[in-house]
Amino acid sequence: MATTRLLLVRHGESVATVRQIVGGAVGCTGLSDLGRLQAERLRERLVAGHEPTVDAIVASTLPRAVETAEILDAELRLGVTTDERLVEHIAGDADGLGWSEVVERYGDPQWDRLPHTRMAPGAESLAEFFCRVGAVLHDLTEAYLGRTVLVSCHGGVIDMALRGVLGLPYRSNHDLWTLNCSFTELAARHADGELPDRWRLVRYNDAAHLAGLPARTEV
Template sequence: MSTSICLIRHGETAWNAVRRLQGWQDIELNETGREQARALQNYLRSPAFRLPVDAVISSDLQRASETAAIACQHWEIEIQQIRGLRERGFGTLEGQAWDAVGRHGPDQPDDSVDIDYAVEGGESLRQFQTRVLGCFEGLAQAHAGKSLLVFAHGGVIDMVWRKLNQQALGAKRTHAILNTSLNFFNIDADLNWSCTSWGQLPHLDTALDEQT
């Protein structure tokens, strides 16, 4: 019996817009992010969205939980917040510009990164991966046979993509993970993962323009 998951990245924040590492910093959505969440809500309530939703689950950081609250306000479903769905912790680097710390961004590791290195107060990529995958497998077991809507972060989506595509933590990813994109996958009772569709943005007309 498989658990179906639609994994959604949060809407844009002011720190996204200026490319600052957020990590565990609790940054709210900016107005663009709220508009994205409202557009997502219009899509989720339309006949075009066919996934039955048994539960809505979010990271406990407000950029994800606020996206969930706006996008799912038409359903009378309590949103469960889970710390295990947080973005990767970047410790003392949080708040700094991506470029200043030599990164492509929190959702884009590269082959020059030591996957076992953790900055002070932060997580290594391997620690982050273990947390994220364990969280999803726990959700799949707790909601066996159900359909879940999960709101999280770019780095979380990257870890799931790597699991589904058997990509190493240091392997380069060639596609962007856009705000409020939808990503569908299943986890069965034996904890086998399979992808259904990925990187969908049916609610945003500007999706192609955002891929920079």
């Protein structure tokens, strides 16, 4: 029998979050100072020897996720592979706008509650996002079968991953609020060479390493 583990890490606090703007390919400029400190804390925890040994690091292509992965890899020394399918929910024309401006321009199409609506022109629907996350996690499982892969990604990606694994509806009246630089562990036991047919949620939103840090950058 083999064990495959996915360590899903939400990136550290981003400049886009501090500025309250939509942080897609246009709006994302990387981590805040606090976000870098959060990533350093997580790195210290991962190399202390009490967590599963990481075999590979894969990151979203957005700067905040890449920067988080690179900070972790400064000690893990595995190299960082990127996959654009791990990016946050694609915002289309809303990318780079302030969240209040998004509502002023496009109203509230309930894109986060209805499967077919979009935040703005060119944006991804919730159904498309859910399917994208499911596909990339399947491919990562296949590529790293029997190993532990750390995935530096986004709150929305982790949300969709858990809904898929736990069989929750991807549209509902509840939220999963994943903290910056927390990690969520999924594990599966399976026969050697065979893909898992059942995942186990080992832990969600583990942020013990961030004790003593501010919850957010105050502006």
